[in-house]
Amino acid sequence: MIRALWRWLTNAGRETPPAPAAPPAEPASTAPAPDATDTPALPGLPFLIRPFEPHDGPALTAVFQAAVHTTATDHYDADQRAAWAAGADAPGFQAALADGLTMVAEWDGRPAAFAQLVERRVTFVYVHPDAARLGIATLLYHHLEDEARIQGLDELVTEASLVARDFFAFLGFEVDGEESVQRQGVSLPRTRMRKRLA
Numbered sequence: 001m002i003r004a005l006w007r008w009l010t011n012a013g014r015e016t017p018p019a020p021a022a023p024p025a026e027p028a029s030t031a032p033a034p035d036a037t038d039t040p041a042l043p044g045l046p047f048l049i050r051p052f053e054p055h056d057g058p059a060l061t062a063v064f065q066a067a068v069h070t071t072a073t074d075h076y077d078a079d080q081r082a083a084w085a086a087g088a089d090a091p092g093f094q095a096a097l098a099d100g101l102t103m104v105a106e107w108d109g110r111p112a113a114f115a116q117l118v119e120r121r122v123t124f125v126y127v128h129p130d131a132a133r134l135g136i137a138t139l140l141y142h143h144l145e146d147e148a149r150i151q152g153l154d155e156l157v158t159e160a161s162l163v164a165r166d167f168f169a170f171l172g173f174e175v176d177g178e179e180s181v182q183r184q185g186v187s188l189p190r191t192r193m194r195k196r197l198a
């Protein structure tokens with residue numbers, strides 16, 4: 001899928017598909033699954049990449065929690081996922097969504113993923129499990145990398161979850177070290193990674 005998407009991007013000069021006619025109706029947590037059997041042939045992928053808007057908070061929170069509770073099940077146990085997901089209830093989480101550059105992917109008019117760059121750090125990258133492995137996070141990331149290059153940054157760093165480590169490696173990040181972060185008294189292992197842009 002990802003290779004097909006890149007072929008499409010290359011051919012289309014990274015043009016953003018037109019916005020769906022219908023406005024977002026419900027938070028992503030209730031969004032219908034983007035059924036692969038319904039996915040039209042490229043280049044008609046029905047998603048849109050756009051900057052964060054203030055009204056996105058609830059939908060992005062739902063994406064965050066769904067990604068943690070569902071996509072991370074193979075790498076973190078229930079206590080770890082609960083502690084991680086509780087981050088969305090922490091003071092400052094909603095405000096943090098607006099930090100730096102946050103790009104949102106809408107699927108069929110509803111937020112399905114988001115990614116954020118704050119200075120040289122890729123902070124958030126979360127994709128709703130129903131939209132996983134379709135290349136959406138890759139598309140979001142490349143918007144962030146483009147912005148970093150425009151800003152003249154010579155590297156990007158991230159603290160990758162165990163779920164996201166292969167994703168960042170796919171994007172060219174290299175391992176810088178292992179660490180654990182404490183959330184609600186629970187230890188969450190993660191990997192420091194960096195990518196040179198120069």
Ligand SMILES: CC(C)(COP(=O)(O)OP(=O)(O)OC[C@H]1O[C@@H](n2cnc3c(N)ncnc32)[C@H](O)[C@@H]1OP(=O)(O)O)[C@@H](O)C(=O)NCCC(=O)NCCS
Nearest residue numbers: 002126127132133134135136137138161163164166167170
């Ligand atoms: C990590 C995450 C953002 C990836 O989103 P995604 O849209 O599914 O990723 P993409 O489809 O763009 O993947 C691109 C490539 O990265 C690699 N990759 C992505 N997810 C992977 C996984 N779970 N296991 C192994 N490789 C993976 C693959 O090489 C993939 O290409 P392929 O599908 O052709 O094999 C998503 O799984 C997620 O939200 N995880 C839970 C939350 C999380 O850990 N966020 C990061 C916090 S640091």
